[in-house]
Amino acid sequence: MMRTIKLFAAAVLVILCLAFEVAEFNIMRRRLWLEDRGLSINLGGGNCRWTSAFPLGSDAEVFGTILAGYPASGMRMTWQHAEGLTGIQVGDDFNYVPPDALQRTGIIKTQYPHLEGIWSWGDKFDQVILLVRNPRHALPSYHTLLSEIHYAADWETVAKYYRDIFKNKPTVDAWIKWRDLLFDEELLLWSKFIDYWMTGGMQYWIDLDFERNLQWPFELVKENERKQDVHCIYEMNCYPVTVLSFDRLFDPKTGPVEATKMAKALEGKKGMTVIEEEAIPCVWNKTMDQDNPLLARNDFDRIGTQDSEYVFT
Numbered sequence: 001m002m003r004t005i006k007l008f009a010a011a012v013l014v015i016l017c018l019a020f021e022v023a024e025f026n027i028m029r030r031r032l033w034l035e036d037r038g039l040s041i042n043l044g045g046g047n048c049r050w051t052s053a054f055p056l057g058s059d060a061e062v063f064g065t066i067l068a069g070y071p072a073s074g075m076r077m078t079w080q081h082a083e084g085l086t087g088i089q090v091g092d093d094f095n096y097v098p099p100d101a102l103q104r105t106g107i108i109k110t111q112y113p114h115l116e117g118i119w120s121w122g123d124k125f126d127q128v129i130l131l132v133r134n135p136r137h138a139l140p141s142y143h144t145l146l147s148e149i150h151y152a153a154d155w156e157t158v159a160k161y162y163r164d165i166f167k168n169k170p171t172v173d174a175w176i177k178w179r180d181l182l183f184d185e186e187l188l189l190w191s192k193f194i195d196y197w198m199t200g201g202m203q204y205w206i207d208l209d210f211e212r213n214l215q216w217p218f219e220l221v222k223e224n225e226r227k228q229d230v231h232c233i234y235e236m237n238c239y240p241v242t243v244l245s246f247d248r249l250f251d252p253k254t255g256p257v258e259a260t261k262m263a264k265a266l267e268g269k270k271g272m273t274v275i276e277e278e279a280i281p282c283v284w285n286k287t288m289d290q291d292n293p294l295l296a297r298n299d300f301d302r303i304g305t306q307d308s309e310y311v312f313t
Contacts, residue, residue, distance in 0.1 A: 050283065053084075060106060061271055062269070063270040065106070065107045068111070068128050068129070070132075074141075074250065081259050082262060085262065087273060090109055106271060129240060129265055132244070133245075140175060147170035147178075200238045242261050250288075259283070
C-alpha cells in the first residue's frame with residue numbers, strides 16, 4: 001500500500017514538473033516574440049520592416065477583439081492591416097484555416113449575423129470593431145466571391161473551390177442575373193447588418209429563422225417587436241468600440257488615419273501588441289504593397305471584368 005502511494009506521489013510530481021516546464025516554455029516563447037517584434041517592425045523615424053504575423057496560441061491570455069463586416073466588405077485587406085499593426089494572425093469564426101485554426105486567438109473576423117457568419121466564440125472575446133463598405137462595391141464584391149465558389153450552399157462545394165477565391169471576376173451577365181434576383185434582399189441584409197451592431201445586437205429576425213436571411217416563410221421583425229440577441233446579453237458587449245470605413249482604409253489619403261483608429265482600439269489591451277503610432281503610415285504602405293509575397297491574395301488581385309461594368313440599372 002505504501003509503495004502504491006509513493007508511486008502515485010512520484011507520478012503527480014512528474015506531471016507537475018512537466019506542466020511547469022511547458023508553462024515556462026510558453027512564457028519564454030511569448031517574451032522572445034514580443035522582444036523580436038518590437039525590434040523588427042518599428043525602425044524609428046517613421047520607418048518599418050513588414051514581417052509575417054503568427055498565431056498567439058490557444059493558451060494566450062488576451063483581451064479579444066472581433067472584426068465584424070458584411071461579406072465582401074474588404075475584410076481580407078482589413079485583417080491584413082490588423083496583422084501588420086499587431087503581428088498577430090487573425091482567426092476566423094468558422095475556424096476554417098487549417099492546420100492552426102484554433103491557435104489563432106486574440107483577433108478573429110466574422111460576418112455574423114449575416115448567414116455567412118456564426119457566433120462561434122462564446123464569451124471568449126471582449127469587444128467588436130465594425131467594418132463598413134459602400135454597398136456600391138460591397139454587393140458586387142460579394143457576388144464575385146459567391147461566383148468563385150460556384151454559388152455553393154454546402155461545405156463540400158466550398159471546400160472544393162475555396163482555393164480559387166480572389167482570382168477571377170464573373171461576367172457582367174452573371175452579375176445581372178444575381179442582381180435582378182437577390183439585390184433587394186442583400187441590400188436589406190447589408191443595412192440590417194450595420195443596424196444590428198450599432199444597436200448593440202438587436203435582432204431583425206425571429207429565432208426560428210436560424211439562417212437570419214429573412215426568406216419565406218420568415219420576414220423582417222417589426223421594429224417594436226425586436227429583441228436583443230442573447231449573445232449580446234450574456235457573452236459580449238455588442239456595441240462597436242469603433243467603426244472602420246473600408247473605403248477610407250483603402251484610400252491613400254485617409255488610409256493611415258483609418259488604420260490608426262484600429263490601432264487605438266487595440267492598444268493597451270491585455271495580451272495585445274500594437275506598433276508605435278509613428279510607424280503606422282509605413283506599415284499601411286507595406287500592407288498595401290500588392291507585390292508583397294508574404295500577403296495573402298485579396299480583392300484587388302482578381303482579373304477580368306472592370307468593377308465599373310457591374311451596373312445597377
